[in-house]
Amino acid sequence: MDIHITIDGGRGLREEIYRQLRAAILDGRLRAGEALPPTRELARRLAVSRNTVSGAYDRLAGEGFLAARAGAGTFVRAGAGRAEPPVRETSALRPAQAWAGVPEPPTRFAAAPEYDFRAGAPDVGLFPFDTWRRLIAEQLRGSRPQVLTYGDPRGHQGLREAIARHVGLSRDVRADPDDVLVTNGSQQAVDLAARVLLRPGDRVAVENPGYPPPRQLFSTLGARLACVPVDEEGLVVDELPDDCRLVYVTPSHQFPLGTPMSLARRMALIEWAQRHDAAILEDDYDTEFRYTGRPLEPLHSLDTAGRVLYIGSFSKVLLPALRLGFLVSPPGLREAVTKAKYLTDWHSASVEQAAVAQFMDEGGFARHVRRMRREYQARQQLVSSIVARDFADVLTLIPAAAGLHVSAYSSVPTRPVARAARNAGMWLYTLGDFTEPRDAVQGLVFGFGAVPRAAIEPGLHRLRDFL
Ligand SMILES: Cc1ncc(COP(=O)(O)O)c(C=O)c1O
Structure with a gap:
């Protein structure tokens, strides 16, 4: 355990070490059973004599805070501190206004109901755990060091190639691996697209009813929202305000209604975007699971003018916990989204990306x-x-x-x-x-x-x- 102790020379050194260790035990930062550093080591780190540290330890032991075990070291005694960390004092700092109306994140991660x-x-219990362990273990053998150090902001090259093949075959989305950027879930793809396309005050259209996180994200980025109705054919294009810069839609499987956007509406939306110089964000989050009927063409393949950014996710087909998704952008935006990804979090976790790439290359992904x-x-x-x-x-x-x-x-x-x-x-x-x-x-x-x-x-x- 690395203990931070500030020596400012004001009090006696022994007193200072005693006081700070005692406070850490009392407020729970040092927990019962935790080992203290050996006196010699702490003395060296603090540049004080070993006697000074031993004196502080002895006093704490005398007061019942510490116990020495021969040959094993010095430990915090059971019952010496509190179980709960202290409540922080309130702070004068407040978030920017844009965060005022944003609801609490969902408590999905809390205990699941019956x-x-x-x-x-998705059903995480049906994930191919054995295969996944093998794939991850292969990456961690260290024979491919490039996977273990900082990587390309666009994502693992093999995964971008596999995604381009996958969406090309399964969704008729024609993409070059260079058009694909790997993200932390589809939610980050929405964020990156919005960052590179929007200026504060721009208007963004979302579906109503619709998936809330993108809507909330757009408003924190300073966008004005237009909540546009959805009918049995999908987004009602005629209701789009003329000044929208970006339209976020779920055309394959409208969230939450579940209906696909009709072909007529798809064509109308693309034509509308062209006429109004707007971009379309197509969230295709779960259509690997299509049960009946011929899938309708994604907006991305109907669009001939490069106005559609296509988003996919591995959250439903593999695991939400992987936080892997992707953004397929038109060539004119590639450089900006790469910079946005780099400035946000450099890149997504490379070991998992490489494992998914291999899973796709071996055919396991398609079988799954x-x-x-x-x-x-x-x-x-x-x-x-x-x-x-x-x-x-x-x-x-x-x-x-x-x-x-x-x-x-x-x-x-x-x-x-x-x-x-x-x-x-x-x-x-x-x-x-x-x-x-x-x-x-x-x-x-x-x-x-x-x-x-x-x-x-x-x-x-x-x-x-x-x-
Ligand atoms: C409409 C929609 N888009 C995307 C996602 C997936 O998000 P992510 O890839 O960030 O996990 C979901 C998940 O519920 C969703 O309902």
């Missing part, structure tokens, strides 16, 4: 996606059939062909329902959680990514008690 139907999470698609399709069908069968009196399913959630409109207010279900161990979002203003639409969002098949029916029936 039935977790919150949208967004196929396996998960079968599993999620079974869950999606199960959720949809139970909702249609047992909740038809109040809920109307919104047809969806992809992703890890299905949504339904409700004929009764859903906020009290979700609250009661939550108290009974069944968590889910309402459609009103994603509208501006809140609760503008009544409905429920059934995320099934983290609910094993066997738990779907009992979980949904828990909800029936309140609906």
